[in-house]
Amino acid sequence: MAEQPNKPKNETDKNLILDDERDLLMDHEYDGIQELDNNMPPWWLYGFYITIVFAVGYLLYYDVLGWGPSQEEEYEIEMAMAAERFGSIAQESFDFSQAVLLTDAASLERGREVFNASTNLCTTCHGQNAQGLVGPDLTNDYWKHGCDLESLIVSIKVGFPNRGMPAYGSTVRIADDDLVKLASYIVSLRGSNPTGAKAPDMSRSVLCEEPAPVEEATAEE
Numbered sequence: 387m388a389e390q391p392n393k394p395k396n397e398t399d400k401n402l403i404l405d406d407e408r409d410l411l412m413d414h415e416y417d418g419i420q421e422l423d424n425n426m427p428p429w430w431l432y433g434f435y436i437t438i439v440f441a442v443g444y445l446l447y448y449d450v451l452g453w454g455p456s457q458e459e460e461y462e463i464e465m466a467m468a469a470e471r472f473g474s475i476a477q478e479s480f481d482f483s484q485a486v487l488l489t490d491a492a493s494l495e496r497g498r499e500v501f502n503a504s505t506n507l508c509t510t511c512h513g514q515n516a517q518g519l520v521g522p523d524l525t526n527d528y529w530k531h532g533c534d535l536e537s538l539i540v541s542i543k544v545g546f547p548n549r550g551m552p553a554y555g556s557t558v559r560i561a562d563d564d565l566v567k568l569a570s571y572i573v574s575l576r577g578s579n580p581t582g583a584k585a586p587d588m589s590r591s592v593l594c595e596e597p598a599p600v601e602e603a604t605a606e607e
């Protein structure tokens with residue numbers, strides 16, 4: 387009987403094996419599963435060689451020669467860059483003993499200047515007259531984070547990054563004495579009832595307990 391090609395030849399040769407694959411067949415067999423010793427596909431192999439070369443370069447650059455920064459160094463560098471750009475926003479760094487409400491015209495004028503300064507961006511979110519745009523109206527009786535001078539300073543200093551307000555309004559540092567003037571200016575705006583005032587969002591507003599320096603505002607609708 388002529389031997390049929392591609393058919394299992396004996397008991398241990400159970401699988402269908404092509405003639406040109408016989409040389410590649412490996413001797414082991416597990417549960418009837420046999421294996422061909424095929425070459426790796428070239429694209430895979432070269433990809434693998436590239437990772438080896440990369441790994442050697444990486445090891446030299448970061449570990450052996452130490453040219454690249456370590457994780458800790460990267461962290462330190464980023465923190466230093468952030469401190470340089472945003473300043474330290476630790477609120478303890480503010481000396482609240484100098485946070486005295488100012489009412490003289492010169493200080494309020496300076497506060498208005500800081501509020502309107504293009505670098506501080508307060509007006510882009512709170513409006514030219516603090517009547518509220520994206521940010522809340524800062525002139526009515528409804529506040530979320532406190533309407534007194536100290537709360538205002540903290541609000542401005544720390545910002546509400548998750549709501550879109552950066553610390554110090556923009557990324558520019560405001561000097562402590564300017565901060566007091568800015569906060570005093572905002573206090574002075576209470577009850578100013580600017581045109582186009584944004585309606586208070588009652589879900590977020592707490593009635594301001596501090597007496598308004600100007601006449602009582604009519605925030606109730």
Ligand code: HEC
Pocket residue numbers: 501506507508509510511512520521522524528529530531532533538541542546549550551552554555556568572590
């Ligand atoms: C990118 C927009 C944006 C900028 C710029 C911005 N704010 Fe705000 N501000 C907001 C938003 C939004 C809130 C509301 C935060 C909340 O609801 O918790 C807010 C809240 C406040 C509050 C607290 C209000 C409250 O109800 O307690 C004060 C005070 C304030 N901003 C002052 C300023 C000053 C001063 C500047 C400029 C130095 C400034 N903001 C710049 C968006 C901004």
